[in-house]
Amino acid sequence: MIDFRFEIIIEYLPFFMKGMLWTIMMSLIGVLMGTILGFFIALGKMLPSKLLRLPFIWYINFFRGTPLLVQLFLFHFAVLPAILDSVNPIVSVVVTLSLNSAAYVAEIFRAGIQSIDRGQAEAAHSLGMNKIQVMRYVILPQAFRRMIPPLGNEFIVLLKDSSLGAIIAAPELLYWGRAATGQYYRVWEPYLTVALIYLILTLTLTYLLNYVERRFATT
Amino acid sequence: MNKLLKLLVLMSIILLAACGTDSKDKLTVATDAAFAPFEYMDKGEMVGFDVDLLAAVMEEAGFDYELKNTGWEPMLASVQGGDADLAIAAITINDDRKESYDFSSPYFESTHMVVFPEGENITSAEDIKGLKIGVQTGTTGADAAEKIVGKNDESISKYESNSLAFMSLGSGDVDVVVTDNVVASEYVKNNPEAEVDMINDQEAFESEFYGLMFPKDSEVRAEIDAALQTVIEDGTYAEIYEEWFGTEPNLDALKSASK
Numbered sequence: 001m002i003d004f005r006f007e008i009i010i011e012y013l014p015f016f017m018k019g020m021l022w023t024i025m026m027s028l029i030g031v032l033m034g035t036i037l038g039f040f041i042a043l044g045k046m047l048p049s050k051l052l053r054l055p056f057i058w059y060i061n062f063f064r065g066t067p068l069l070v071q072l073f074l075f076h077f078a079v080l081p082a083i084l085d086s087v088n089p090i091v092s093v094v095v096t097l098s099l100n101s102a103a104y105v106a107e108i109f110r111a112g113i114q115s116i117d118r119g120q121a122e123a124a125h126s127l128g129m130n131k132i133q134v135m136r137y138v139i140l141p142q143a144f145r146r147m148i149p150p151l152g153n154e155f156i157v158l159l160k161d162s163s164l165g166a167i168i169a170a171p172e173l174l175y176w177g178r179a180a181t182g183q184y185y186r187v188w189e190p191y192l193t194v195a196l197i198y199l200i201l202t203l204t205l206t207y208l209l210n211y212v213e214r215r216f217a218t219t
Numbered sequence: 220m221n222k223l224l225k226l227l228v229l230m231s232i233i234l235l236a237a238c239g240t241d242s243k244d245k246l247t248v249a250t251d252a253a254f255a256p257f258e259y260m261d262k263g264e265m266v267g268f269d270v271d272l273l274a275a276v277m278e279e280a281g282f283d284y285e286l287k288n289t290g291w292e293p294m295l296a297s298v299q300g301g302d303a304d305l306a307i308a309a310i311t312i313n314d315d316r317k318e319s320y321d322f323s324s325p326y327f328e329s330t331h332m333v334v335f336p337e338g339e340n341i342t343s344a345e346d347i348k349g350l351k352i353g354v355q356t357g358t359t360g361a362d363a364a365e366k367i368v369g370k371n372d373e374s375i376s377k378y379e380s381n382s383l384a385f386m387s388l389g390s391g392d393v394d395v396v397v398t399d400n401v402v403a404s405e406y407v408k409n410n411p412e413a414e415v416d417m418i419n420d421q422e423a424f425e426s427e428f429y430g431l432m433f434p435k436d437s438e439v440r441a442e443i444d445a446a447l448q449t450v451i452e453d454g455t456y457a458e459i460y461e462e463w464f465g466t467e468p469n470l471d472a473l474k475s476a477s478k
Contacts, residue, residue: 005318005319015371076390076392077386077387077389077390081390081391086391086392087390087391087392088392089376089392166379167378167379167383168378168379168383168387169353169376169377169378169383169387171376175377178356178357178377178379179356179371179377181292181295181356181357182356182357182358182361182377183315183357184315184316184318184319185295185310185315185316185319185320185357185432186295186299186319187292187295187296187299188296
């Protein structure tokens with residue numbers, strides 16, 4: 001730490017910025033797809049028939065029970081090449097992140113929905129609402145408020161996990177940190193900068209989520 | 220609460236003292252044993268060309284040493300911080316790195332290969348322009364490719380390891396892989412079903428040289444460098460080289476590179 005070479009950071013700053021944009025984009029799509037997919041998986045897992053529930057249960061078991069890095073390798077080197085004509089590391093990262101976070105989001109949704117007292121649904125039914133109306137007007141608005149903090153956690157984890165893309169050469173933030181280290185054989189300058197940028201990103205996300213939480217807190 | 224605090228302070232003092240008692244009569248050599256055939260793990264033991272060469276050099280110089288497999292980035296950090304006295308890991312000498320480290324004179328000449336799927340029409344290094352290129356980050360292959368298409372060009376993908384770059388070649392993620400001749404031959408030998416061709420373009424790819432890496436102003440560098448020269452001149456080097464690579468080393472290239 002005696003000599004800290006700022007010129008390395010300055011030289012690589014444009015690359016870090018470019019990488020940061022990819023990190024943000026991959027995370028945004030991952031969050032969006034993960035949330036949508038996760039919602040339907042949560043509904044699937046709450047189906048009345050045990051047989052119909054099974055695929056959803058095993059989806060969650062698989063994606064929660066295996067390391068994300070292993071999933072990334074599987075999708076990048078085996079699954080996606082079999083489906084698509086050409087593979088692209090960015091696509092692999094986005095697909096893997098989406099599918100992975102969907103499993104966690106599904107559990108957050110399920111926990112949120114089931115945390116609402118059964119009596120409320122029964123009361124709404126007795127007022128003549130059908131199942132969809134009960135969900136839409138009674139359960140979800142209350143459940144959503146409870147889901148915001150765990151969802152926020154999940155989004156932050158997802159943003160940081162996108163750094164695994166560096167290993168399959170997706171040109172995101174950590175990738176350029178590794179490239180700078182590869183050129184100069186120095187670890188402090190690139191990785192401290194990369195860490196700082198991740199911190200700025202997650203802090204921004206934290207404050208954004210705090211704001212959302214406050215907005216929904218008013219009953 | 221007060222007692223707990225005192226205990227914590229005491230424990231940290233003991234811990235610090237324990238760290239300080241590292242004896243300095245034994246040299247610590249860091250490496251990243253994941254680059255066959257230079258250094259890799261064979262049934263839990265570090266083996267390879269670098270490992271044997273280091274043993275010969277240290278015997279010549281009369282140093283006791285301990286070779287530690289720290290991994291790549293911890294290796295850089297420990298040499299820079301002076302925790303390790305030197306590192307050997309097929310490390311390429313170049314000017315960017317000389318700003319932060321001292322190097323021995325070159326001990327290995329590395330030339331480069333372009334590896335591509337069989338049947339592609341690639342005859343010179345220039346042909347990789349416009350194609351997607353896979354390399355291992357921080358290697359001579361990465362430098363060589365960048366000299367042709369430009370530094371950090373969009374067409375270059377820098378992978379964590381050579382094996383990941385080769386896997387991406389297999390899945391069509393990249394069109395060619397540029398890497399050391401020795402690594403490329405090792406890959407083709409181990410993956411005969413991969414159906415790849417290789418070319419070597421001596422003119423476009425300048426040779427790169429590996430060196431032992433020391434902290435700036437290292438006290439042992441001169442002595443170890445002298446021992447390295449002796450090992451190269453007395454034929455021990457050629458023996459080790461032939462044992463690992465099956466060919467004779469080009470000693471003239473090493474000499475002219477060390478000037």
